[in-house]
Amino acid sequence: MASAVIDFNALRKSCASCALAQLCLPASIGAEGLTRLDELVQQRKPADRGTTLFDTGGRQSKLYVVRSGSFKTFVDLPDGDHQVLGFHFPGDLLGLDALPSEVHRCNAQALERSMVCEVPFNELSNVASKLPGLQQQLYRVMSDEFAREQEHMVMMGRRQAPARLAIFLHSLSERRRRLGLDPLELNLSMSRQDIANYLGLVIETVSRLMGRFQSAGVLDVERRIVHIRDMDALRALAHAGDAADGMLKSASSS
Amino acid sequence: MASAVIDFNALRKSCASCALAQLCLPASIGAEGLTRLDELVQQRKPADRGTTLFDTGGRQSKLYVVRSGSFKTFVDLPDGDHQVLGFHFPGDLLGLDALPSEVHRCNAQALERSMVCEVPFNELSNVASKLPGLQQQLYRVMSDEFAREQEHMVMMGRRQAPARLAIFLHSLSERRRRLGLDPLELNLSMSRQDIANYLGLVIETVSRLMGRFQSAGVLDVERRIVHIRDMDALRALAHAGDAADGMLKSASSS
DNA sequence: CGTTCATTTGATGCCGCTCAAGCAGTGTGG
DNA sequence: CCACACTGCTTGAGCGGCATCAAATGAACG
Structure with a gap:
């Protein structure tokens, strides 16, 4: 359906060959760092529309990077309603609300057929503590996530x-x-x-x-x-x- | 275990003697870790009502921990209005929006005479990369901050x-x-x-x-x-x- | 071609914003 | 110590924007 200009042949397994590398965690780490990061990253099968990456209460603390498609995050309210917290597109991170060994406080659901990379957070943290560049990039994307939530609040205000x-x-x-x-x-x-x-x-x-x-x-x-x-x-x-x-x-x- | 009584005489300089230690970064690091953390933490003079810890555009990437009093964070809007993003009380962290070497995207202002601890983020990050307990606690408070923003959005919804x-x-x-x-x-x-x-x-x-x-x-x-x-x-x-x-x-x- | 669900369009009423006045707590100068 | 102004908050009257209820239209799918 979407005539995305992304070359899917370039979307191979390694971070080095990923079109999103500059937006994602690999930004500003060297070749050796890339190798170590690659060992952590798990590819996932495409997520069909409606499937969830994680649900409220889930204890798996993994980080997800959207490669293609889109997701929404939302919380279930006591009265049966939802509150949508955000929409997430290629390059965005998901799962920051459950760092580390905490429980997820929201649900993440695919809005269309989508692809994600998956990184066990604890292992990522270990590697990051030895790669200042990666550590810094990790903080940066988290900071960006704060900024995005702030924008949402300004909008709601x-x-x-x-x-x-x-x-x-x-x-x-x-x-x-x-x-x-x-x-x-x-x-x-x-x-x-x-x-x-x-x-x-x-x-x-x-x-x-x-x-x-x-x-x-x-x-x-x-x-x-x-x-x-x-x-x-x-x-x-x-x-x-x-x-x-x-x-x-x-x-x-x- | 922990006595619920706050002894204000114990509110001295060191993290070890801080009544907020269990809520703050020192939680779950050993005695040696505490010493290294103490070297980073700078005490500040009391902030009077109306003074700001940091302003939008500021480049100092420090982390602030509220010890006493309270703060509000807010952004200035193009039309001259404000949007209040949150209120912050003892044990809360401020400055997460400017990790590391980014610019602050909001202002933090004291609502009353307040005390804060101040930690240069880059140095904290260095120490944290060698102290898994501290690293984990750092992620945890950031995760808590995400949770708080989510609550705000649910409320606004x-x-x-x-x-x-x-x-x-x-x-x-x-x-x-x-x-x-x-x-x-x-x-x-x-x-x-x-x-x-x-x-x-x-x-x-x-x-x-x-x-x-x-x-x-x-x-x-x-x-x-x-x-x-x-x-x-x-x-x-x-x-x-x-x-x-x-x-x-x-x-x-x- | 008919069913189902998402979206659009219309009519009505209520909640919360706007405008405006009154009030209490605080500070200042005489 | 009091008069005065000032700021922050409360209270009231009226209106408008958005929610609610209801129905029509259109797309998707078997």
């Missing part, structure tokens, strides 16, 4: 629904850009339900806002494919305290 | 304002309990404005809800001192999808 959706879409675009993909062409692998939950809204509101964004000429929405027509407008909407809502007020001028 | 406030108050209570303090007696060192911002609400809503909680016999609110009268009711409110709102409908049980 914004009261107006249009700003939340705009921030979300802009964030997806940024992440695609970082992966070397077209930042204007979003492929929403998650359902509207997941998006709404992630944003603290209901599904109807998300749907309506998508429509309004489209009418305003900001987006082209076609089912799960979203094309960003006006990035500046999207940014304006994202940063709007209360302003910039004018561009959505039905009047389809300009 | 709840639509109903009463549930958000109840979750917040209950969380504060839990944190006091973990510190060996009375979990029923909350001392809100942060302003209503900070609370409202943290919860994604406005100050008036927080104020009204405090009033309603008090009328319902759940709380005793007196300025910044909040006494929890009915912990079960507070929990019920926290987990309420939509139910349990009944207990707030004006006339209530004596």
Whole structure:
């Protein structure tokens, strides 16, 4: 389905040949380090849509790196509802919430057929303690994960629904850009339900806002494919305290 | 085993004599490890209300441990507003967002006169790589930090304002309990404005809800001192999808 | 072609935001 | 010690945005 520009022939077993190496743990360690890291990394079979990498309460402390596809992490709430915590794309790490010998506090589920690398955390930690470069990179990706959660909270703190959706879409675009993909062409692998939950809204509101964004000429929405027509407008909407809502007020001028 | 009594005379310079040792980095490292850790830890002068430990953009990658008092972390938004990310009490770590040689992505400000320990992160990392116990504890507190952020997101995902406030108050209570303090007696060192911002609400809503909680016999609110009268009711409110709102409908049980 | 599920679209009502005024605790200068 | 201003919080009235309920449409699949 997705005509990803990734060369799957290059996605072999070794980290050295991985297209994501610069985003992932191997960044900034030498050839010898790579060899030792390679010994730890376990490849997994493709995870089909709906299967989970780990579930709440699980005790396996492994680190997962998304190679292709996408995942969502979420917690189950006492009232039977969910809360989606995040979406994860190639290069992202999963499993940081259970370092080391702790229990997972959330679930990680594939949104589509996806591939991951799997690293036993304790062994990784051992190797990292002898490879300063790897250790540093490990801290860095953890720090990045903190930054991502902070972004989520900033988004949730914004009261107006249009700003939340705009921030979300802009964030997806940024992440695609970082992966070397077209930042204007979003492929929403998650359902509207997941998006709404992630944003603290209901599904109807998300749907309506998508429509309004489209009418305003900001987006082209076609089912799960979203094309960003006006990035500046999207940014304006994202940063709007209360302003910039004018561009959505039905009047389809300009 | 551990006596619940905090002896303030024991709050001397060394980690070994610190009342927070079991919550902090020294947990589960031996005497020799403690000595090496002590060499890294720098004591700081008391931080007065309003002073910042670090600011957005700062490049000093240090770790801070709150010894007494409290802090808030927050980001500045383009429109001049803030977003409060969290509140931090004794035993909590600050500065994890700038590991290592990255820039801080938020500000940390004292809410009252507070004390912190300060550890240069790079040196801590070096020592930790030779002390598996310390390394593991470092990962653990980072993992805890992830868990705390997840709780925040769950809270923000709840639509109903009463549930958000109840979750917040209950969380504060839990944190006091973990510190060996009375979990029923909350001392809100942060302003209503900070609370409202943290919860994604406005100050008036927080104020009204405090009033309603008090009328319902759940709380005793007196300025910044909040006494929890009915912990079960507070929990019920926290987990309420939509139910349990009944207990707030004006006339209530004596 | 019919069933099912995801998404869109519409109508209505409530919760929480906005605007505005009142109040208590704190500090300052006379 | 009191008058005054100031800041942080509470309380009230009114409105609007988003949730809720309900139904239609469209895509996916056997």
